[in-house]
Amino acid sequence: MPTAMPTVEAAREALIAIRDPLLEEKTQLARQLIRIEADLAPIESALEALDCDASKPAKQRGKSKSKSPRQEDVRKVMLQLVAANPGIDRSELEELTKDKLRNELGFDLKGFANRSKEVLSKNGFAVEASGGVYLAGHPVAESKKPLLKPASESVVDRTFAADGLR
DSSP, rough: OOOOOOOHHHHHHHHHHHHHHHHHHHHHHHHHHHHHHHHHHHHHHHHHHHSSSSSSOOHOOOOOOOOOOHHHHHHHHHHHHHHHHHTHHHHHHHHHHHHHIITTTOOOOOOOOHHHHHHHTTTTTTETSSSEEEEEEEEOHTTTTGEOOOOOHHHHHHHHHHHTTO
16 A cells, blocks of 8 residues: 655645746746846837937036936846846846946946845845855745855854854
């Protein structure tokens, strides 16, 4: 007589069977969103340029001012990049994010380092000790959970923790 699988294990496997295709679909949709936003960026820029009142002299229109990215702007770009490239190196993620913010979305990069740290310290991301970045619910991030450290842990935090001063 075969051994019956425990009910908890059967429920776990059933939930995993439902979750895994949904995570895959989520990743595919994130990639599609990145492609669509990349296609939209130059169109939006062109529309903004056309909306500028060309009949006024440049002095009256004022200088075109780049604005600094907000935390939400940085978060949105990083979420897209990590969803499309699970395990991306943190420094590469930051470089790609800066490039997209500056070249595609027209932001200056004032305050980017702080916004980046703030975004990666939120619950939506998991950062490996080696620097790989995943979305918090990604299967690889879940399987490596004991190896992950919070992105917000700084050198000072680790030093004080090692010295027992925390």
